[in-house]
Amino acid sequence: MKKAILSIGALFVVLSIQAQDLIKLNTHSASRGTDIMEAFANRQSLRNYQETDLSLQDISDLLWAAVGVNRDNGKRTAPTAQNSQDVDVYLCSKDGVYLYDAAENYLKSVISEDIRPLMEGNRPTGAPVILLIAADMSRYRGYNPDGDNKHFYEMGAVDAGIVSQNISLFCAGADLGTVPRASMNQDRLREVLGLTETQILWLNHPVAYLKTE
Numbered sequence: 001m002k003k004a005i006l007s008i009g010a011l012f013v014v015l016s017i018q019a020q021d022l023i024k025l026n027t028h029s030a031s032r033g034t035d036i037m038e039a040f041a042n043r044q045s046l047r048n049y050q051e052t053d054l055s056l057q058d059i060s061d062l063l064w065a066a067v068g069v070n071r072d073n074g075k076r077t078a079p080t081a082q083n084s085q086d087v088d089v090y091l092c093s094k095d096g097v098y099l100y101d102a103a104e105n106y107l108k109s110v111i112s113e114d115i116r117p118l119m120e121g122n123r124p125t126g127a128p129v130i131l132l133i134a135a136d137m138s139r140y141r142g143y144n145p146d147g148d149n150k151h152f153y154e155m156g157a158v159d160a161g162i163v164s165q166n167i168s169l170f171c172a173g174a175d176l177g178t179v180p181r182a183s184m185n186q187d188r189l190r191e192v193l194g195l196t197e198t199q200i201l202w203l204n205h206p207v208a209y210l211k212t213e
Contacts, residue, residue: 023107026057028064039173046177049208051126063100065170067163078163081155086139087163090132092116118185119204127206133160138198160202167205177210
């Protein structure tokens with residue numbers, strides 16, 4: 001059976017993606033937000049969120065900023081050792097979990113379960129979206145499943161950290177709130193997402209519009 005592809009117009013401003021296998025994202029905005037130095041000045045960990053769904057354009061821009069393709073040769077906004085492109089970003093919402101396919105600019109359905117509570121712990125933010133960052137050691141040249149892969153494990157942490165900073169800077173420049181977090185229910189997340197032994201969960205980012213007071 002062919003997978004469904006949802007193409008959403010600019011007037012459709014909420015992420016309503018239940019029962020869709022593939023979601024075509026918008027082309028990222030060519031220009032938006034503040035300049036880079038103002039984004040650095042504004043970057044901070046924020047948790048005072050609205051529960052309003054993010055618009056499709058905001059999600060498209062957010063994911064592209066995190067780890068999107070920014071050159072004709074397929075390279076990304078976030079560098080990775082050996083150009084391994086080892087980092088995967090999962091978008092987690094009330095409707096389920098989607099994997100960002102940067103090359104095709106799609107969201108691909110993984111599961112229909114809301115797993116955000118597995119990352120919220122005892123400090124729930126109410127964010128409509130949480131980005132989960134994983135790095136796969138097997139994508140490095142020289143990875144040996146029977147060898148000492150400590151170096152690749154560490155490089156995955158570096159690569160994930162760069163993606164995390166991309167997310168933070170985008171949010172700071174686009175008037176969105178986020179906070180990088182390492183705390184999460186690793187065992188349960190690995191189980192429900194069906195991760196392999198080489199895929200390491202590093203960080204998660206709730207992302208939301210900020211409350212105005």
